[in-house]
Amino acid sequence: MKLSYELLLVSTEWIVRLGALVVIPQRRSPSSARAWLLLIFFLPIAGIILFLAIGNDHFPKWRRARFRSLQLFFEMATDSLKPFQAVLEARQQPVAELAAALRRFPATDGKRIELIDDYDGMIDRLVADIDA
Incomplete structure (x- = not known):
């Protein structure tokens, strides 16, 4: 049970990281994209939560x-x-x-x-x- 939970967590983190490589650089300055990617690569779960909360570049x-x-x-x-x-x-x-x-x-x-x-x-x- 513990092994499957760890495997799920690690695979989720890698899916977030790889997805960020595709989504983050679109319509952003290089410095902004680099900052978001660094945050998401080092702290994938917290980084994606922050990105979804404040990183969206679309206006309502x-x-x-x-x-x-x-x-x-x-x-x-x-x-x-x-x-x-x-x-x-x-x-x-x-x-x-x-x-x-x-x-x-x-x-x-x-x-x-x-x-x-x-x-x-x-x-x-x-x-x-x-x-x-």
Whole structure:
């Protein structure tokens, strides 16, 4: 009886590991897939439970419906920002396109980026900007 239980446990762990090799890498970044596979290979049962609980990359139906309903808002907001769109240099264009793709808003005039390389200076600047 004990031998069959151990055999069942070991075979289940290997089935989980081999199944993870097929399922985990799909539509994930290499670093994310590597992390999930390492967890599942070292702790197969706990890893698969965690993966099923928090590793699913699909949104529920209600959330997808909410994203679709916001599409009209993003289109109207983008249209209202067109008069303020920035004239960009050629080297700035790829960054502006990436930002627009990620947050769905175009780059506008009046924005600038300043690199602050010390933590205290960054906090002071953040407080000053909030106060302004």
